[in-house]
Amino acid sequence: DSGVTQTPKHLITATGQRVTLRCSPRSGDLSVYWYQQSLDQGLQFLIHYYNGEERAKGNILERFSAQQFPDLHSELNLSSLELGDSALYFCASSPEGGFSYEQYFGPGTRLTVT
Amino acid sequence: AQSVTQLGSHVSVSEGALVLLRCNYSSSVPPYLFWYVQYPNQGLQLLLKYTSAATLVKGINGFEAEFKKSETSFHLTKPSAHMSDAAEYFCAVSAGANSKLTFGKGITLSVRP
Numbered sequence: 001d002s003g004v005t006q007t008p009k010h011l012i013t014a015t016g017q018r019v020t021l022r023c024s025p026r027s028g029d030l031s032v033y034w035y036q037q038s039l040d041q042g043l044q045f046l047i048h049y050y051n052g053e054e055r056a057k058g059n060i061l062e063r064f065s066a067q068q069f070p071d072l073h074s075e076l077n078l079s080s081l082e083l084g085d086s087a088l089y090f091c092a093s094s095p096e097g098g099f100s101y102e103q104y105f106g107p108g109t110r111l112t113v114t
Numbered sequence: 115a116q117s118v119t120q121l122g123s124h125v126s127v128s129e130g131a132l133v134l135l136r137c138n139y140s141s142s143v144p145p146y147l148f149w150y151v152q153y154p155n156q157g158l159q160l161l162l163k164y165t166s167a168a169t170l171v172k173g174i175n176g177f178e179a180e181f182k183k184s185e186t187s188f189h190l191t192k193p194s195a196h197m198s199d200a201a202e203y204f205c206a207v208s209a210g211a212n213s214k215l216t217f218g219k220g221i222t223l224s225v226r227p
């Protein structure tokens with residue numbers, strides 16, 4: 001158990017819909033990272049927040065957005081969903097803001113778009 | 115720009131045999147290099163990381179990796195495979211502390227009894 005929690009574990013929704021994925025980092029960790037894992041694209045970095053502020057963006061679509069709240073939990077919002085958005089979405093956390101630190105991964109949310 | 119190449123998608127070894135998982139990287143600056151393991155239905159777990167200290171890095175569960183700048187490689191090894199090592203292994207690179215992590219495609223390790 002990494003100490004990172006993600007809810008829900010599974011999500012099934014229809015094309016065009018909007019969903020919110022939630023992540024609670026390990027106690028004391030200030031950084032939250034979001035990743036998408038799919039068979040086509042592999043594991044792709046989406047976005048990084050540090051202590052409430054966006055620090056880095058990766059291959060995140062404009063239909064996706066994220067935020068980190070004062071209590072340090074984070075939410076990833078996916079809208080106008082397409083079939084190709086079906087994937088495992090991981091959240092990871094680390095104590096500091098740089099990518100050289102170990103990232104602790106949550107168990108993931110499996111999103112299925114039908 | 116940075117990238118990682120993990121050749122092959124699947125490696126099968128016998129229990130007790132040497133495990134060798136290959137990783138080659140590309141980075142315009144001295145990189146940070148990582149190996150992560152993913153067990154079925156779980157998130158990723160860090161095995162080891164290289165951050166410009168010793169070139170031979172020891173990790174958890176008996177794994178180690180050697181950074182070879184001349185070969186731009188960071189291969190993962192374990193002298194004797196265990197059934198519990200069966201999992202997917204990802205190599206990742208970060209070109210500097212403020213540069214995002216880029217993962218390879220991953221290699222599935224199977225261990226035969």
